[in-house]
Amino acid sequence: MTGELFSPLHLRSGQALKNRIAKAAMEENMAGDGQVPDEHLFTLYRQWAAGGTGLLITGNVMVHAEALTGPAGVILDEHAPLGPFAEWAQAGKSGGGAIWMQINHPGRQVASDMPGVVWGPSDIGVSLGKHSSRFGRPTAMTAQQIDDTVTRYAVTAHRAEKAGFDGVEIHAAHGYLLSQFLSPLVNKRTDRWGGPLQNRARMLLDIVKAVRAAVSPSFAVAVKLNSADFQRGGFDAEDARQVIEMLEPLGVDLVELSGGSYESPAMTGRPTDTRTQAREAYFLDLAEDLVTTSPIPLMLTGGITRRGTAQKVLDSGVAVIGMGTALAVTPDLPDRWRGGREADRPMRPVTWSDKALASAASMAQVRHQMRRLARGNKTRPGTHPALALITEQRKQRTALRRYRAWLAKPRGAA
Secondary structure (H helix, E strand, O other), X not given: OOOOOOOOEEOOOOOXXXXXXXEOOOOOOOOOHHHOOOHHHHHXXXXXXXXXXXXXXXXXXXXXXXXXXXXXXXXXXXXXXXXXXXXXXXHHHOOOOEEEEEEEOOOOOOEOOOOOOOEEOOOXXXXXXHHHHHEOOOEEOOHHHHHHHHHHHHHXXXXXXXXXXXXXXXXXXXXXXXXXXXXXXXXXXXXXOOOXXXXXXXXXXXXXXXXXXXXXXXXXXXXXXXXXXXXXXXXXXXXXXXXXXXXXXXXXXXXEEEOOOOOOOHHHOOOOOOOOOOOOOOOHHHHHHHHXXXXXXXXXXXXXXXXXXXXXXXXXXXXXXXXOHHHHHOOOXXXXXXXXXXXXXXXXXXXXXXXXXXXXXXXXXXXXXXXXXHOOOOOOOOOOHHHHHHHHXXXXXXXXXXXXXXXXXXXXXX
8 A cells, every 4th residue: 555645546436536635524613604614614625625635524514404513514404405405516626636525413412502413322421520510411312313324424425516515424423323333332122233242333334324325336435433432441453453344345445544522532633541642643543553453544634743753654644644734733744744845834833731622722713724715814823722712612602593594494305
């Protein structure tokens, strides 16, 4: 799997990525009216497309209109109009690269003030100490709800292909629904979806099968998976290795490795345990073990900001370099690397001792940069995290009112 950063990668679906650099998914929370993409997202993705990235993966698009990770989340279900999504796909492909839609269900990671449903494999809530009340209390999903959710993923993937996207990435990391089913700490079921790993992986595997059957053979299907949850007794690297082996016969093109959840935000470099404290390429040690046995090309995301680090990750056998924050700050970073340059300035670090609050502030900083790009402005990586967090909270309150009103209206077929 080794190769130079700017060499193409040919996937089993027949799709070829023009280089090994991907913009990993970052939750934009920038939906326009009707919970669909609008000109802000189109402008943002045109900027990334022009910057030389071989693959753009969208922020998570919701498969269930009543279950959102945030009130300004984009929804693509059976009722959503396809026109805005087609324009989004065109914007993402305007630089000659590919664009994949990340598709997701939050499960229990839903804010307590959100309308709709809070579901999980079991009725175990998110544990964040004094911040636990920020999330709703989940109810354990019924067999029918699980089956309906599998169908929702397939519908979203099918419609993403109709809109012009090149692939989908099924989000099974970061503590969202599929990650919850995989976790022995959260999944306490005693039926066919609980207990041994094969059962805990059943929902993910059924979704991959349903998605693969709903799209054409040339449409890429990827999975985002935690290399570890970074919680003692949780989903670990050996579990990840076994799940990757289960995915291989199902036609998966790429597995993206990340890590953590809201309870242990390793994806922002701040896990609750200390097994990853690297400032760059947070999950490389775990990836180096997994790459030796993985039958599927791997993508690694988390803390990669410099070309030297990216090359080190490639040299380990990883096939694709995923970057989020670095591209939110410097959208033309791949072209800079090709020209022998690095980013001018990194984003201001968050050094707060409260890990949950620091993680929220880090995500708010990233969204602040993305919103600047979406308005056609330059980024401001020196923005104070407290200012970014306050601004984000204001925007979320406005978006929540709009989402509540939208959800209360009847929806017809698209």
